[in-house]
Amino acid sequence: MRAETGGLIVGVDGSAQADVALQWALREAARRETTLVAVYAWVQSWDDGTRGIHHDDAEEVFAAKQTYVESLIDAAVQRSREAGHDVGDPERVTARQVHGWPAEVLLELGKELDVQMVVVGRSGLGRFGRFLLGSVSSAVVQHAHVPVTVVAHEGAPVPPPETHGAGPDNADGATAPEDTAPRVVVGVDGSDLSIGALREGAAAAERLGGVLQPVYCWQLTTISPLPEAWGWIPPVEDYDAWARTRLLDTVSGAHLDLPADRVRPVVVHAPPSPGLLGVAEGAERIVVGARGLGGFERLVLGSVSRQVLEAAPCPVTVVRG
Structure with missing residues (x-):
């Protein structure tokens, strides 16, 4: 796998929304014949145990996060292919784990890699699942310097559109x-x-x-x-x-x-x-x-x-x- 500038970047976190966004980004990168960077941004939590990121064995923590994001990519590629979608060459896809707040990481890395587009799920693993547009996706959409695509989970509730006046x-x-x-x-x-x-x-x-x-x-x-x-x-x-x-x-x-x-x-x-x-x-x-x-x-x-x-x-x- 290799990271190149000028491709796409997608945020992943293990949620169903992020998985759908990752699968969409795989297909879009294949259509554009460009690279894709899947980014897992994280901050220290109880799930990481008592070891801090500045501890002697911090490299083990980083390695575990890297393995995790690679597994998310592998699973998304497999599911996409089973559904009959073209996801292109897996060598074009790169996994990144970055310690930091997700929105900030995606925005900063997007600028660093000079990406064509940022892709996010409509909501992630935040506390307030009732909000249709999550805090991370909202922040990225508001502050990105390139187009942002927000992908909704297929099972997400969608209010029926109201129509007034003449039809289309x-x-x-x-x-x-x-x-x-x-x-x-x-x-x-x-x-x-x-x-x-x-x-x-x-x-x-x-x-x-x-x-x-x-x-x-x-x-x-x-x-x-x-x-x-x-x-x-x-x-x-x-x-x-x-x-x-x-x-x-x-x-x-x-x-x-x-x-x-x-x-x-x-x-x-x-x-x-x-x-x-x-x-x-x-x-x-x-x-x-x-x-x-x-x-x-x-x-x-x-x-x-x-x-x-x-x-x-x-x-x-x-x-x-």
């Missing part, structure tokens, strides 16, 4: 087509971060051999008043047309390296989070910007991004500027 339509007004191609759904609001999310999503769709679904969710309260509509209320169809134009302009401005027939813009008359989650049902991945066009620029993670992270049944990639 594609940008030319017809019902969004259904097929068996893998879908990558991207939240779009016209911000610079949503353009970055589009490019990240297009690259993911290309690797999957699937399609990209840029989604623009709109409400009267979020786009009112329309340009040149001061003093009167236009029909709903005008708002919908404006939303479609904004979505298509944003997609065009992203200059995506993906064939046009694999880009399927969708407009939804609904609040952003439930609208996006509704379209993403059955998708391979959701991609969102860390923050959108909301009024709180000081926030590191926007409310829509956080709601999607906490409720999505599929992996969610958060893109930063």
Whole structure:
């Protein structure tokens, strides 16, 4: 096994959530043909006995931790292959044990290795399992300098999305087509971060051999008043047309390296989070910007991004500027 810069990094801790994240990271690294570093960050606990890390036999403690993370990788590789997934060359996967707080370790090591992406489970072995987004994953998403993918355990409870108004339509007004191609759904609001999310999503769709679904969710309260509509209320169809134009302009401005027939813009008359989650049902991945066009620029993670992270049944990639 060898560690190289420029690959992926995934946090592991022996939890079911982390195991699912590790298996996802193995597949993603194989698709990218890059390296993967599985990191077990730990601090001294009663499970380690009375020996401190500065004791004469500390090397034995470190060696035991290293063996543990290697066993997690071996088990994940085996389970993935039994499920029929391609996990690539095991020599591309490296085990690391690091003494330190998990979020800090992942962030610092991610910078040191200049990784393309950090992968974490939605929650780990923390005390408060009732929180859908764990403290480690939350901290990593908020402070990472690269895209972060949060992977939910398949058995995790997911609140059903609420829908309001019209259902999803594609940008030319017809019902969004259904097929068996893998879908990558991207939240779009016209911000610079949503353009970055589009490019990240297009690259993911290309690797999957699937399609990209840029989604623009709109409400009267979020786009009112329309340009040149001061003093009167236009029909709903005008708002919908404006939303479609904004979505298509944003997609065009992203200059995506993906064939046009694999880009399927969708407009939804609904609040952003439930609208996006509704379209993403059955998708391979959701991609969102860390923050959108909301009024709180000081926030590191926007409310829509956080709601999607906490409720999505599929992996969610958060893109930063």
